[in-house]
Amino acid sequence: MTLPTSIPESPAVEMQDIVLRFPGVLANDHVSFTLNKGEIHALLGENGAGKSSLMNVLTGLYKPQSGTIRVNSKKVVFNSPKDAILSGIGMIHQHFMLVPNQSVTENILIGLDEPRFTLNLKKYDEKVRELAAQFGLNIDPTAKIWQLSVGEQQRVEILKILYRGANILVLDEPTAVLAPQEADELILTLRGMAAQGKSIVFISHKLNEVRAVADRLTILRKGKTTAEGVPLEGLTKEKLASLMVGREVLFNLKKCDQEAGDTVLMLEDVSAMNNKDLPALKNVSLCLKEGEILGIAGVAGNGQSELVEVITGMRTCTGRIWMGGKNIANKTPQFSIEQGLAHIPEDRVGVGTAPNLSITKNVIMKNFEHEPISHRWRLDYTAANNQAKKLREQYDIQSPSVETQARKLSGGNLQKLILARELSSQPRLVVAMQPTRGLDVGAIEGVQQLLLNQREQGCAILLVSEDLDELMDLSDRIAVMYEGEIVGIVNPKVTDINTIGLMMTGMARRGTACDDGVFPPEAGQADADAGAQTGETDEAAQADAETATPEPPAPPEEEIEPAMPAEEAEYLPPETEKERILRKVRGPDWNKGGRP
Amino acid sequence: MRLPYSLQLVKRTEETPKWLPAVTSLGAVVVAFVFSGIVLALMKADPLRIYQYFFRAAFGSWGAFSDVVVKATPLILIGLGCSVAFRMHLWNIGAEGQFYIGAFFASLVVLVPLVPLETTPKFVILSLMAILGLIGGAVYGFIPGVLKARFNINEVITTLMLNYIAVFWNNYWIFGKYSDAGFQMTRTFPNVAWLPRLADLAKQYPVFSGITLHLGVVFGLVAAVIVWLIVYRSRWGYKINLIGDNPRAARYAGIDITRNIILVFMFSGALAGLAGMAEVSGVVHRLQERISTSYGFSGVIVAWLAKLNPYAVIVVSILFGALIVAGREIQPSGVSFMIQGTILFLVISSDVLLKYHVRLVRTEEETA
Numbered sequence: 001m002t003l004p005t006s007i008p009e010s011p012a013v014e015m016q017d018i019v020l021r022f023p024g025v026l027a028n029d030h031v032s033f034t035l036n037k038g039e040i041h042a043l044l045g046e047n048g049a050g051k052s053s054l055m056n057v058l059t060g061l062y063k064p065q066s067g068t069i070r071v072n073s074k075k076v077v078f079n080s081p082k083d084a085i086l087s088g089i090g091m092i093h094q095h096f097m098l099v100p101n102q103s104v105t106e107n108i109l110i111g112l113d114e115p116r117f118t119l120n121l122k123k124y125d126e127k128v129r130e131l132a133a134q135f136g137l138n139i140d141p142t143a144k145i146w147q148l149s150v151g152e153q154q155r156v157e158i159l160k161i162l163y164r165g166a167n168i169l170v171l172d173e174p175t176a177v178l179a180p181q182e183a184d185e186l187i188l189t190l191r192g193m194a195a196q197g198k199s200i201v202f203i204s205h206k207l208n209e210v211r212a213v214a215d216r217l218t219i220l221r222k223g224k225t226t227a228e229g230v231p232l233e234g235l236t237k238e239k240l241a242s243l244m245v246g247r248e249v250l251f252n253l254k255k256c257d258q259e260a261g262d263t264v265l266m267l268e269d270v271s272a273m274n275n276k277d278l279p280a281l282k283n284v285s286l287c288l289k290e291g292e293i294l295g296i297a298g299v300a301g302n303g304q305s306e307l308v309e310v311i312t313g314m315r316t317c318t319g320r321i322w323m324g325g326k327n328i329a330n331k332t333p334q335f336s337i338e339q340g341l342a343h344i345p346e347d348r349v350g351v352g353t354a355p356n357l358s359i360t361k362n363v364i365m366k367n368f369e370h371e372p373i374s375h376r377w378r379l380d381y382t383a384a385n386n387q388a389k390k391l392r393e394q395y396d397i398q399s400p401s402v403e404t405q406a407r408k409l410s411g412g413n414l415q416k417l418i419l420a421r422e423l424s425s426q427p428r429l430v431v432a433m434q435p436t437r438g439l440d441v442g443a444i445e446g447v448q449q450l451l452l453n454q455r456e457q458g459c460a461i462l463l464v465s466e467d468l469d470e471l472m473d474l475s476d477r478i479a480v481m482y483e484g485e486i487v488g489i490v491n492p493k494v495t496d497i498n499t500i501g502l503m504m505t506g507m508a509r510r511g512t513a514c515d516d517g518v519f520p521p522e523a524g525q526a527d528a529d530a531g532a533q534t535g536e537t538d539e540a541a542q543a544d545a546e547t548a549t550p551e552p553p554a555p556p557e558e559e560i561e562p563a564m565p566a567e568e569a570e571y572l573p574p575e576t577e578k579e580r581i582l583r584k585v586r587g588p589d590w591n592k593g594g595r596p
Numbered sequence: 597m598r599l600p601y602s603l604q605l606v607k608r609t610e611e612t613p614k615w616l617p618a619v620t621s622l623g624a625v626v627v628a629f630v631f632s633g634i635v636l637a638l639m640k641a642d643p644l645r646i647y648q649y650f651f652r653a654a655f656g657s658w659g660a661f662s663d664v665v666v667k668a669t670p671l672i673l674i675g676l677g678c679s680v681a682f683r684m685h686l687w688n689i690g691a692e693g694q695f696y697i698g699a700f701f702a703s704l705v706v707l708v709p710l711v712p713l714e715t716t717p718k719f720v721i722l723s724l725m726a727i728l729g730l731i732g733g734a735v736y737g738f739i740p741g742v743l744k745a746r747f748n749i750n751e752v753i754t755t756l757m758l759n760y761i762a763v764f765w766n767n768y769w770i771f772g773k774y775s776d777a778g779f780q781m782t783r784t785f786p787n788v789a790w791l792p793r794l795a796d797l798a799k800q801y802p803v804f805s806g807i808t809l810h811l812g813v814v815f816g817l818v819a820a821v822i823v824w825l826i827v828y829r830s831r832w833g834y835k836i837n838l839i840g841d842n843p844r845a846a847r848y849a850g851i852d853i854t855r856n857i858i859l860v861f862m863f864s865g866a867l868a869g870l871a872g873m874a875e876v877s878g879v880v881h882r883l884q885e886r887i888s889t890s891y892g893f894s895g896v897i898v899a900w901l902a903k904l905n906p907y908a909v910i911v912v913s914i915l916f917g918a919l920i921v922a923g924r925e926i927q928p929s930g931v932s933f934m935i936q937g938t939i940l941f942l943v944i945s946s947d948v949l950l951k952y953h954v955r956l957v958r959t960e961e962e963t964a
Contacts, residue, residue: 314847334850343848351848354841361837365849368834379831 010073012037012199018067027053029223040200042214046440049220059091060084090161091170100146151182170201205440219243245442261290264460270319280306282484288460295475296464303484304464312343342427346434352418355407360388395420412443433464482506605952624942632935653925654918662809668917670871672816674895675909676823677867684840690755691868692892693762694733698869699876701732703883706789718788733869734862741861745854781884791878812874823906
């Protein structure tokens, strides 16, 4: 696939000197933005940098105080999103707006003038199917929305926009809600659409992804552009990050080597059902020690949420969960909290905070029953405010005051609030689920460092994440989950990301359960393992990625079950997430000229 | 066709000023009177004269005003109870039933009688009645509370249905057991079971003669202070706040939601039950068929109009008391209901002003 080079045609969208002011905030300060036809243009920036505001101007949601917009060289003024759609601009928001009980076709037709009165669904099903096929969006038009996965629902949103004749698509952090595989598929689809002449704006703050998908990029910081329409070639990740954050972002976290201490958490044969009453956890056994980060890898929906819920006392289960000598299985969340458990939930708005309450009221959520916040029946709001002010300072939560409602905080600040609350309780065990999802680079670094600091202080951390790079960086051990089972526990230092990827899809398996106290099991064995793998890596690096078919790592003790005969041929050397995306997007020969 | 100007709603991005809710609510009440005035004028009546009459009927004399406060008393108690339940998003519309059961329980002290009426001091009898009123309402709130908390049964349906059961329960005892010579009422309570009234002091202070104001209003005022302390100063109030805003977060924070749903329902019911006690002991002086002119439902409205603020509940209750008293004096009696309805409608709609700025925009400029 060739990349579109400079196009002599007029740009699809030209935005010039856009100024957008909200009371007290300058969201866009003379921002210019040009989108060429047939390109994917990444719009990068931290939370609150003005990316979404700029795109909301383009899609007619906000009216700028000054500045001009040209679409296909024609000056336009949008008074509503409808005007923008008529000009061929459509936006796919992060949160989908679909009716769960209606079919794909019905959702696509909602709000259109045609069909007027009678509805020949079959005819429209066919139309939708054709449109989907044209852009390689694999979807059944008759399926009901509730039956679809998140990735499929996103495809419906894209189809909805395409059906309305959009040539310019704006996607607001489209991969934030997707599993890695789904994200790859989306990126492929977008590439295909760009090749067919659609122009795409891709809002994101994931650097790897942007580097894989975009042709050019524009970076916003605090409402101003710091890079405008720059081609991606030659920009390093560090450079991008510093343009975004305004300072150097270190991609090497300070993680010290340390011995794990006593066992803090032990799961024995834990099984649980999910919300639909189907088995979600099957005989899970784990243990976790002081000063250790145990990563849980897995494609979303393979039992990670249920695992976290049984540990935090929010779901019933069978089996035993030992913490501090007590069985905390099937007790209340209160009981787990009393044992020194802190929980950083996946859903920051839905579970982690009370959005309409103040920062103060959110900060005291876990310790309001104790002195000095409470004196018998009375709750001392002065003491609570003081605590909130202290934590706001300590964790650098950006807000006008501690009276500010939690819902007015940005994603990163909200997460800091949750971390402040959870970590300030001096927990023995932190259960963190997707702690950096949806955050920008600067915030991610902060959150990860906080977790590492906790580890250093001897806290045990269970880290559930779908970001494999993050797990590799932070974890001391990684347990891989597939269909509610732990298919293996590996040492990230001696395991490559691809093995974990295969385990995540259930194609590989390592026969380890809760090891009996020592990890790595035996130093010699781990070394042998490492040796085997590094050898393989070198070999692969020399050969072409396609033809390299080394033996899969098969250390004597950690057998791999023969569940992967066909995949053995496909076995690739260690690959970073960026490389994986690039390979999927640009074909297997993307790096013919040698590995970067 | 486009009008030269159009209204635009712009979402408020800054904090809503603290005084704004009060101003918009007050404005809504004024607009409601203006609107009702237009309707009256269309009916060829003179709205100003009617309002004047209204005002005089409600606030024209101490006697009239005391009637207003007497009517407001049950509304204050019920409104306070509902406001606590609504804070947790529990739609308790069963205050009517809780009121009746509270009245029934309180009456048992006299009807059974639970204590010898001749020898027991008045203070003890009244305390016992108040406590039984509270318990009666709490028990009747416990039922929908448990159903909601344990089985997630919709509390709107259960509380609504329980209202009818409470009325028929009362009727059974009034007709079947404690009927006074076959009438649908019990015999009048002896004086020891009457809440003290200002009129009782008429001998010493002649000004108070005929003033019906009874001790129940003090229950209401004390309850308002207690509810304020609970909601804004107590640990329990914080829990109610948290559960109301995000039950999943509350559960995550280790708060027992089941228990608190039941407790809040019982608290809400207890205040309605106390209102029932105050009504039989302070006003009617016996248990009879229609002790409530749908106080239970008006209380729901009061709680809403007061935006769940306990002190505002008192003010709104007095306004509603005035409308009830004045409504008796005017034909057709629907006028006061019309005003009530319009106020409710407008106050609830005025919330828009708390969330948005309204701007007048020239349409010409827009399209230019």
